[in-house]
Amino acid sequence: MANVAVIGAQWGDEGKGKVVDWLASRADLVVRFQGGHNAGHTLVVGDETFKLSLLPSGLVRGKLGIIGNGVVVDPEALLAEIDKVAAQGLRVTPDTLRLAENATLILPLHAALDRAREAARGDRRIGTTGRGIGPAYEDKVARRAIRVCDLAEPETLSDKLGELLRHHNTLLAGFGAPTFDKAELLDRLLALAPRILPFAEPVWERLDEARRAGRRILFEGAQAVMLDVDHGTYPFVTSSNTVAATAAAGSGLGPSAVGFVLGIAKAYSTRVGAGPFPTELADATGQLLGDRGHEFGTVTGRRRRCGWFDAALVRQAVKVGGIHGLALTKLDVLDGLPELTIGTGYRIGADALPHLPAAPGAQARAVPIYESMEGWSASTRGARSWAELPAQAIKYVRRIEELTEAPVTLLSTSPERDDTILVRDPFEG
Numbered sequence: 001m002a003n004v005a006v007i008g009a010q011w012g013d014e015g016k017g018k019v020v021d022w023l024a025s026r027a028d029l030v031v032r033f034q035g036g037h038n039a040g041h042t043l044v045v046g047d048e049t050f051k052l053s054l055l056p057s058g059l060v061r062g063k064l065g066i067i068g069n070g071v072v073v074d075p076e077a078l079l080a081e082i083d084k085v086a087a088q089g090l091r092v093t094p095d096t097l098r099l100a101e102n103a104t105l106i107l108p109l110h111a112a113l114d115r116a117r118e119a120a121r122g123d124r125r126i127g128t129t130g131r132g133i134g135p136a137y138e139d140k141v142a143r144r145a146i147r148v149c150d151l152a153e154p155e156t157l158s159d160k161l162g163e164l165l166r167h168h169n170t171l172l173a174g175f176g177a178p179t180f181d182k183a184e185l186l187d188r189l190l191a192l193a194p195r196i197l198p199f200a201e202p203v204w205e206r207l208d209e210a211r212r213a214g215r216r217i218l219f220e221g222a223q224a225v226m227l228d229v230d231h232g233t234y235p236f237v238t239s240s241n242t243v244a245a246t247a248a249a250g251s252g253l254g255p256s257a258v259g260f261v262l263g264i265a266k267a268y269s270t271r272v273g274a275g276p277f278p279t280e281l282a283d284a285t286g287q288l289l290g291d292r293g294h295e296f297g298t299v300t301g302r303r304r305r306c307g308w309f310d311a312a313l314v315r316q317a318v319k320v321g322g323i324h325g326l327a328l329t330k331l332d333v334l335d336g337l338p339e340l341t342i343g344t345g346y347r348i349g350a351d352a353l354p355h356l357p358a359a360p361g362a363q364a365r366a367v368p369i370y371e372s373m374e375g376w377s378a379s380t381r382g383a384r385s386w387a388e389l390p391a392q393a394i395k396y397v398r399r400i401e402e403l404t405e406a407p408v409t410l411l412s413t414s415p416e417r418d419d420t421i422l423v424r425d426p427f428e429g
């Protein structure tokens with residue numbers, strides 16, 4: 001298996017950026033295939049910290065980055081991010097980044113609608129990032145989206161904007177939100193076009209050539225299986241499929257090109273937005289995990305909810321995501337906890353369930369079945385080999401492998417790029 005797809009196995013923020021950056025040294029191209037600038041991927045390289053939302057993490061290693069057709073692209077956010085990393089010394093040019101010409105654009109009206117709807121939902125809000133991700137995917141499926149290639153055709157753009165605004169201004173007005181003026185929006189997009197279009201191309205052709213030449217492709221997932229629009233805790237999910245199968249459709253390759261699927265999981269659990277979280281800890285231990293793990297949303301700045309490792313949930317992600325191996329991150333955050341708890345399944349009344357049910361009411365009522373293990377007192381932070389890990393930490397990892405039915409392929413012990421233990425090279429299959 002020449003290629004690798006990295007996906008989140010929980011509710012996001014598992015450390016995909018760190019792992020993709022680390023693996024990118026072994027890859028030739030890094031491809032984003034879904035999501036948008038709702039993602040926040042943090043890479044720590046020496047003294048420099050990169051927080052990337054749209055740019056593929058492989059760019060930091062000097063690898064060619066590709067934004068696939070499955071990504072929803074806010075052109076202003078993309079240009080702002082290119083400028084931000086330039087200030088950190090990372091130059092992104094059309095030689096280093098390619099953008100699918102058939103990717104859907106996120107426009108300012110999408111973010112406005114996202115926020116207006118969230119405000120109207122009140123207590124029932126999803127806790128979206130407010131960046132217009134959901135409304136942009138809705139327009140794509142409704143066949144009225146503006147795509148990257150439309151920026152090259154002012155007349156097409158003008159016609160499509162007319163149709164789009166008829167729909168969106170009606171909705172925005174209904175929510176009591178300000179509406180958008182077509183001429184203003186058209187001017188804004190036409191002004192962006194000369195900076196965006198040099199990145200645009202049919203990326204599927206480049207990927208096909210790369211695949212046939214035996215070059216290694218690393219697919220970088222955003223969000224995670226439990227935020228997948230089909231397989232996650234619906235409706236508290238994002239608006240794309242986050243499973244590895246999407247890597248093919250979201251970049252323009254066949255399913256056999258995806259290769260090894262590496263699921264990233266934290267050694268505990270976190271969640272940013274609203275929605276079910278069976279192993280959540282509302283106590284001092286939850287607080288401790290959040291403090292130690294610096295659990296604040298990269299995009300939202302909101303404190304992440306924290307809880308124990310939910311092996312039943314990750315096992316479910318392994319199955320629906322086609323995960324071949326896990327990268328277990330943030331093991332160091334558990335250092336010094338006297339006892340560790342793992343969720344192994346759920347109970348609803350008298351019924352024991354191996355996996356989280358689909359119905360929202362049942363998800364809310366599901367109570368975890370727990371088992372406990374002794375913790376370890378020595379530090380694992382910065383460990384770069386198994387030999388540096390305390391015996392209890394190894395036991396914890398082994399138990400996670402058994403319960404999730406997936407081997408641990410990689411371990412991460414700090415935010416820093418090289419504090420990583422490779423068990424098996426995913427590019428070797």
Ligand code: GDP
Pocket residue numbers: 008012013014015016017018039040041042043044293294298329330331332333412413414415416
């Ligand atoms: P992503 O969205 O999956 O890329 O993850 P984020 O970057 O949003 O969040 C993960 C956070 O954990 C970042 O701040 C990383 O720097 C940090 N991180 C990644 N791996 C480790 C690790 O093994 N230990 C610790 N302590 N932090 C880590």
Ligand code: IMO
Pocket residue numbers: 008011012013014038039040041126127128129130131132133134221222223224227236237238239272273274298
């Ligand atoms: P990375 O790639 C964590 C969550 C939001 C909200 C839900 C829907 O950094 O792991 P959206 O704006 O996508 O419509 O919000 O999904 N969410 C994430 N949570 N990490 C992310 O990305 C997320 N992207 C979206 O908090 O609950």
Ligand code: MG
Pocket residue numbers: 012013014039040041042298
């Ligand atoms: Mg993140």
